[in-house]
Amino acid sequence: MTDVLIVGAGPTGLTLACDLTRRGIACRIVEQAAAPAAGSRGFTLKPRSLEALDDLGVADRILAAGDVRGWLRFHLGADRLFDLRLPPAAAAPSRPYPNTVGLPQWRTESILRDRLAELGGKVEFGRGLTGFDAGDEGVTATLEGGERVRARYLVAADGGRSLVRRTLGLPFTGSTAEDMRALIADVRIDGLDRDSGTHLWVTADGHMLAARPIPHADTWQVVTSLEPGQEGDLDTVRRALAGRTGRADLQASDPAWLSIWRYNLRMVEHYRVGRVLLAGDAAHVHSPFGGHGMNTGIQDAYNLGWKLALVVQGAARAELLDTYEAERLPVAREILADSDRLMKGRVPPRAIRPVLRLILKSVMARRQRRTRNDHPVYRTGPLTRHLTGRRGRVRAGDVAPDAPVMLDGRQTRLFELLRGPHFTALTFGADAGLTDPRVRAYTVVRQGQAGLVDTTGHLHRMYGGRKGTTVLIRPDGYIGLMADTPAEPADYLKRL
Numbered sequence: 001m002t003d004v005l006i007v008g009a010g011p012t013g014l015t016l017a018c019d020l021t022r023r024g025i026a027c028r029i030v031e032q033a034a035a036p037a038a039g040s041r042g043f044t045l046k047p048r049s050l051e052a053l054d055d056l057g058v059a060d061r062i063l064a065a066g067d068v069r070g071w072l073r074f075h076l077g078a079d080r081l082f083d084l085r086l087p088p089a090a091a092a093p094s095r096p097y098p099n100t101v102g103l104p105q106w107r108t109e110s111i112l113r114d115r116l117a118e119l120g121g122k123v124e125f126g127r128g129l130t131g132f133d134a135g136d137e138g139v140t141a142t143l144e145g146g147e148r149v150r151a152r153y154l155v156a157a158d159g160g161r162s163l164v165r166r167t168l169g170l171p172f173t174g175s176t177a178e179d180m181r182a183l184i185a186d187v188r189i190d191g192l193d194r195d196s197g198t199h200l201w202v203t204a205d206g207h208m209l210a211a212r213p214i215p216h217a218d219t220w221q222v223v224t225s226l227e228p229g230q231e232g233d234l235d236t237v238r239r240a241l242a243g244r245t246g247r248a249d250l251q252a253s254d255p256a257w258l259s260i261w262r263y264n265l266r267m268v269e270h271y272r273v274g275r276v277l278l279a280g281d282a283a284h285v286h287s288p289f290g291g292h293g294m295n296t297g298i299q300d301a302y303n304l305g306w307k308l309a310l311v312v313q314g315a316a317r318a319e320l321l322d323t324y325e326a327e328r329l330p331v332a333r334e335i336l337a338d339s340d341r342l343m344k345g346r347v348p349p350r351a352i353r354p355v356l357r358l359i360l361k362s363v364m365a366r367r368q369r370r371t372r373n374d375h376p377v378y379r380t381g382p383l384t385r386h387l388t389g390r391r392g393r394v395r396a397g398d399v400a401p402d403a404p405v406m407l408d409g410r411q412t413r414l415f416e417l418l419r420g421p422h423f424t425a426l427t428f429g430a431d432a433g434l435t436d437p438r439v440r441a442y443t444v445v446r447q448g449q450a451g452l453v454d455t456t457g458h459l460h461r462m463y464g465g466r467k468g469t470t471v472l473i474r475p476d477g478y479i480g481l482m483a484d485t486p487a488e489p490a491d492y493l494k495r496l
């Protein structure tokens with residue numbers, strides 16, 4: 001009997017496996033493919049995902065392997081329209097990862113697999129789920145080869161075609177447009193300048209081709225819209241390169257991965273059916289515009305991990321698992337709408353090209369800046385209690401911002417103290433007297449006093465903290481409670 005069986009070793013399953021394993025939960029992660037996937041697919045890791053990956057101990061590796069520049073060269077047919085080169089944002093005390101990071105999904109997955117191995121876990125390749133029965137006491141799953149596995153919970157991280165979702169008969173509501181297809185390929189391109197960042201060509205008839213340099217490699221991720229009847233092969237890449245860029249000197253070769261993407265905008269209406277939970281693409285799929293998919297999956301897993309761990313350990317009631325759907329389903333709904341808006345955006349005709357340069361550049365710059373600040377909030381979620389009249393920059397339901405602090409004479413940062421499976425209580429100028437074993441409690445003080453020293457005054461400014469205010473930060477870095485009376489934090493934890 002294992003506590004949790006995770007089906008699928010994409011970014012969602014791997015994040016959950018790392019999180020549960022470090023919490024000491026017995027889990028298995030099974031993958032139907034015989035070996036790790038090779039494709040570049042999800043290319044953008046956003047700040048909130050990086051904060052989650054920091055907690056799991058891999059943010060540094062991601063930054064070292066990726067590229068934070070996000071530069072873009074925009075072409076209308078053969079004409080170069082503009083370069084977009086926002087300088088990377090400087091890390092602020094409250095946001096140590098202010099930029100999105102570009103790196104191919106296979107690299108993100110390999111970093112997570114290495115981390116899982118360090119924590120003592122491993123992906124079981126070639127062990128696809130073939131069926132399962134879920135009851136009140138647990139789940140019995142069958143794997144390729146016939147092995148039967150008993151698990152207390154099963155998590156479907158098995159991607160857009162999820163067998164688990166189909167077996168449960170869960171509706172996957174939305175739309176598919178068979179005529180909206182794109183070819184995605186990892187290829188070499190000779191003759192294309194890598195220093196300009198991503199090249200995006202849009203043609204007057206609305207077709208596009210994007211070529212994104214893969215960091216620390218000599219290959220590119222090419223995404224090009226397909227016309228009806230076109231095949232997903234290297235010849236198509238070659239024809240699109242010549243036709244859409246107007247350049248005869250660009251030579252594509254050595255395809256490492258080729259795939260056809262179809263427009264699908266679908267999501268489930270429930271993330272939990274008894275002892276089975278859905279996460280990542282198994283629960284929601286949409287267009288790659290906006291770069292949300294992998295990030296949403298990682299953040300689903302990070303939201304679910306601590307809740308599942310507490311329930312399995314008997315430290316919280318099973319109802320806590322319902323808050324996973326309540327918090328994450330609205331995020332998916334918003335993301336589907338956003339990616340659809342972007343997908344359907346049309347490039348205006350040639351006649352207004354001079355205006356287009358100005359408008360499009362500023363729209364794209366605004367979008368890039370907004371993406372950097374992509375922190376979903378759970379302000380109206382069922383685990384959120386905002387019980388203070390004090391006005392700071394954040395509220396309960398927001399992500400707890402980082403801050404420089406000093407503890408026992410050592411300079412550190414709040415994120416270091418949050419790292420791990422516990423809740424963290426910060427009480428300003430007083431001892432909240434919290435003895436709950438799930439919590440690490442600190443008294444926040446100004447310079448020269450004993451406790452957690454707010455060296456730059458950042459914590460006081462962010463939380464509007466006054467004597468007696470307690471901020472209770474959940475294991476996934478969200479502020480669960482802000483309150484001014486000492487009984488509230490203990491009551492909040494008791495209700496879990």
Ligand SMILES: Cc1cc2nc3c(=O)[nH]c(=O)nc-3n(C[C@H](O)[C@H](O)[C@H](O)COP(=O)(O)OP(=O)(O)OC[C@H]3O[C@@H](n4cnc5c(N)ncnc54)[C@H](O)[C@@H]3O)c2cc1C
Nearest residue numbers: 008010011012032042043044129159280281291293294295
């Ligand atoms: C061109 C493109 C660009 C994209 N760009 C971005 C981007 O910039 N940013 C972003 O965030 N996202 C992006 N995405 C989306 C991203 O790739 C997906 O959202 C992400 O892979 C979802 O992760 P997942 O772990 O939920 O599912 P998957 O990555 O699909 O993983 C599911 C895994 O489950 C396995 N599996 C399936 N069935 C079974 C079974 N029965 N038993 C065992 N294992 C099984 C599969 O083999 C697979 O390994 C992009 C996607 C595409 C196609």
